[in-house]
Amino acid sequence: MKTLFILLLLGPWTALAAQRQVEPGGEVFGPLDSAPQTVTLSMREAIETALLQSLDIQDAYLALEEANERVAEAWSNVMPRVDFSGSYTRNIAPAVSFLPGDFFPGGEPGELIKVQFGADNSWATALVLDQPLFEGSAIIGVGAASRFKALQEEVVRGRAQTLVTRVRLAYYGLLLAQEDSRLITESVDRVRQSLEETRALNRAGLASDYDVLRLEVELANLEPNLRRAENAITQARRQMAIELNLEQMEGLRITGSLAAMDLESVEGNNDANLEILSLGRLDLALSTGMDEVLEVAMEGRSDLKQMELWEKLRTAEMRAEQVEFLPKISIFGNYSINAQQNGSPNFFGDELSRATSKWVGVSVSLPIFTGFSRKSRIDQKRAVLNQARNQTALARLQAEGQVKSVREQAEEALDRARGQQMAVEQARRGFEIARAQYREGLSSELEQRDAEVALRQSEFNYAQAVYDFLVFQAQLDEAVGEVPMVGELLSRRLGSR
Numbered sequence: 001m002k003t004l005f006i007l008l009l010l011g012p013w014t015a016l017a018a019q020r021q022v023e024p025g026g027e028v029f030g031p032l033d034s035a036p037q038t039v040t041l042s043m044r045e046a047i048e049t050a051l052l053q054s055l056d057i058q059d060a061y062l063a064l065e066e067a068n069e070r071v072a073e074a075w076s077n078v079m080p081r082v083d084f085s086g087s088y089t090r091n092i093a094p095a096v097s098f099l100p101g102d103f104f105p106g107g108e109p110g111e112l113i114k115v116q117f118g119a120d121n122s123w124a125t126a127l128v129l130d131q132p133l134f135e136g137s138a139i140i141g142v143g144a145a146s147r148f149k150a151l152q153e154e155v156v157r158g159r160a161q162t163l164v165t166r167v168r169l170a171y172y173g174l175l176l177a178q179e180d181s182r183l184i185t186e187s188v189d190r191v192r193q194s195l196e197e198t199r200a201l202n203r204a205g206l207a208s209d210y211d212v213l214r215l216e217v218e219l220a221n222l223e224p225n226l227r228r229a230e231n232a233i234t235q236a237r238r239q240m241a242i243e244l245n246l247e248q249m250e251g252l253r254i255t256g257s258l259a260a261m262d263l264e265s266v267e268g269n270n271d272a273n274l275e276i277l278s279l280g281r282l283d284l285a286l287s288t289g290m291d292e293v294l295e296v297a298m299e300g301r302s303d304l305k306q307m308e309l310w311e312k313l314r315t316a317e318m319r320a321e322q323v324e325f326l327p328k329i330s331i332f333g334n335y336s337i338n339a340q341q342n343g344s345p346n347f348f349g350d351e352l353s354r355a356t357s358k359w360v361g362v363s364v365s366l367p368i369f370t371g372f373s374r375k376s377r378i379d380q381k382r383a384v385l386n387q388a389r390n391q392t393a394l395a396r397l398q399a400e401g402q403v404k405s406v407r408e409q410a411e412e413a414l415d416r417a418r419g420q421q422m423a424v425e426q427a428r429r430g431f432e433i434a435r436a437q438y439r440e441g442l443s444s445e446l447e448q449r450d451a452e453v454a455l456r457q458s459e460f461n462y463a464q465a466v467y468d469f470l471v472f473q474a475q476l477d478e479a480v481g482e483v484p485m486v487g488e489l490l491s492r493r494l495g496s497r
Contacts, residue, residue: 040253043171043276044485046244050167051160051489053245060159067145067152074145077138080131089122090345119340123348126336133330136323144316151309158302160490161483167243168279168474171254172467174236179258179463181229187456188226191219194448197439206441218449258463263417276470279484285410285473293480297403300481304399307392314388318381324374327366334359403479410472417465420458427451427458 041049051057094116101111132138195215201207241249255272262268266277284293298304339354348354367374434451437443477483 038251038253040255042255042272043168043279046167046171046240046254047164047279047485048489049244049246050163051485054163054243055245056163057156057160060156064149064152064156067149071142071145071149074138074141077141078132078135080129083128083130084126085128086125087123088345088347091118091120091122094118094120119342119353121341121343121345123339124336125338126334129333131331132328134326135328135330136326137320140316140320140323144313144320147309147312147316151306151313154302154305154309157486157490158306160486161302161478161481163243164483164486165474165478167240169471170236170240170243171256171276172258172470172474174233174240174254175256175258176463176467177229177232177236180460181226181233182259183456183460183463184222184226184229187452188219188222190452191215191222194452195219211444214446214449258466259459261466263414263466263469264421280473280477281480281482282473284480284482285407285469285476286414290404290407293407293476294400294403296482297399297480298396301399301479302481304392304395305481307388307395311385311388311392314381314385318378318385321374321378321381325367327364329365330363332361332363399479403476406472406476406479410469410476413465413469413472417462417469420462420465423458424455424462427455431455 095118096114096116098112099115101108101113104113195212198207198211198215202209202212237249237252240254241247241252246252256276257273260270261273261277263277266274266282269277284296335356335358337348337354337356339348341353431448431451431454434443434448438448
């Protein structure tokens with residue numbers, strides 16, 4: 001039944017991927033495992049794919065399934081136990097005993113007479129019932145199993161949040177690699193164009209051979225960087241494919257652009273960038289006060305909730321040892337049928353060769369003295385419980401420090417992006433001026449190259465600042481336990497189990 005549910009859950013996504021067609025702009029949509037075709041994923045689609053197909057999240061669900069079975073096992077300890085047994089024996093040579101002749105009328109004193117006990121065929125059946133009325137460890141075990149299930153559910157949520165954060169970081173990394181490749185490609189194109197123009201000027205006597213040689217060297221230095229940028233894109237796609245559990249990564253494409261992303265006016269972004277910015281708690285990084293952010297973190301962080309549940313489990317373990325001092329009470333009953341018969345077997349014979357027995361009773365067991373082992377085990381569990389409490393307190397302090405640090409880093413990246421956005425505009429204007437002056441012979445080729453390098457560096461610095469902000473925002477979302485889409489998809493899936 002669970003396998004059928006997983007197939008039904010994955011079915012719509014598989015069908016959607018298989019039906020994708022060629023879109024305007026040259027983007028080819030097709031099955032995820034089709035090597036020649038291209039699959040373009042938005043941020044939301046990438047997260048959905050990861051939460052459905054990732055091996056990491058599947059492993060977490062298997063651990064939760066084990067926890068569910070532990071709950072069922074714990075309940076069995078307080079339910080009645082019914083056992084049935086049956087046997088048939090064919091006595092090839094029935095056992096005999098020797099009794100003194102004095103026991104029998106007409107027997108001679110000192111004479112031993114053989115007496116056969118048992119018949120050729122014997123049958124026995126029994127139905128045994130045992131019902132615990134009070135057993136402290138079993139009652140504690142039920143509660144502990146339920147807490148363990150709750151812990152595993154929280155583990156699933158925590159692993160899902162970590163997975164989504166890794167997907168977001170991989171997505172941003174691929175965007176940055178693409179931006180780096182785009183800027184280097186534009187630089188190569190600019191240098192090639194400048195080289196052609198300089199060669200023309202050189203032929204006209206308006207540029208020196210040194211100017212031509214300088215551009216040729218510049219082009220030779222840039223072309224290896226283009227290969228490096230392409231390799232970075234391949235590595236980023238490979239990481240994305242691993243997180244999404246995709247067999248083919250060559251055709252994987254994503255939407256969005258760091259260079260076109262506007263962090264100041266979110267609504268002014270295109271659809272792809274708007275989706276990226278809307279998937280997350282931007283308010284936590286931009287406007288919410290630090291005290292409120294910390295409050296959200298203390299209530300929502302999965303690792304803190306897991307540690308609190310571990311405390312409850314440790315408490316249950318200590319209680320389980322303490323209740324061993326209490327009595328165990330149970331009722332039991334037995335119903336059995338026995339029969340014996342000579343000759344050919346006639347199962348359970350007739351009424352004359354068959355007998356039944358029934359009994360019920362109450363069992364009470366009270367430990368009086370078992371040495372000091374039980375007290376020692378209680379002290380051990382109490383020490384482990386106190387250790388868990390200390391670890392939870394330490395984790396809260398560490399979480400508070402992490403949230404503050406990531407929030408400060410996000411604010412710094414945002415300020416840097418604002419400054420770099422202005423620098424890009426100025427560098428672009430400077431490059432246009434330097435290029436126009438060079439064409440008119442009013443400036444040197446070196447000045448044009450300096451302006452081009454400044455523009456390229458400014459554009460990449462802006463993309464890097466936007467990337468840093470998005471990374472810190474994703475880390476902040478995870479640090480406060482507010483990772484996008486996790487709650488919605490998990491509640492839907494866990495509710496169906």
